[in-house]
Amino acid sequence: MKLLFDQNLSHKLVARLADLFPDSSHVQFHGLAEKTDTEIWEFAKANDFCIVTQDADFAERSRLYGYPPKVLWLRCGNAPAKQVEALLRSGAEAIQELLDNSKLHCLELH
Template identity: 35%
Template sequence: MVDENISWRLKRLLNSWEVLPANEISHTDKITDKAIWQHAKLNKLIILTFDEDFVELQNLYGHPPKIIWLRMGNVNTKDIAIKLLQLQKTIAAFLEDEQYGVIEVY
């Protein structure tokens, strides 16, 4: 799940992302962080976000869901896509590892 603070255009830019096929990426809009958290947990989804609130929810409730926490500052959508594509192997390993619930992307 892509948090509402990230452009829906990211999905189009991640067409070659092997970690998650573009057709499996959904974008949230105008729902609360808690509702996103619960939906992701129930549906075994991953949250892609700039929002620290999801990390705080994970500190309270554990994981799943797993979180890809973008700590890149104010960057454009293309730069986010480039960084995610560069880190495909690292992110794939994170998603496979049951021990960790959050990965920070700088």
């Protein structure tokens, strides 16, 4: 499964994290930057992406509907891309568990 970075995260994260999460993308690369959460959710579901977001709405949607798609909810506030990258790198093992474990639908990283 690939990561799909939400609009509230830097598109630069795709390249910065390509060594850990190849084939990941950003919503703006798919014309989804101004789309609704539902449209992003359906795109991620249809294209086997895990949504990476700072938006609680996706985590709530995950609780209501389960997966796919899975959701990676970053709880680091409005942090610079380098800090977000560091958080994702330090949480790589937990993220891989989310992606691999059929019983998990959402992971919060702090």
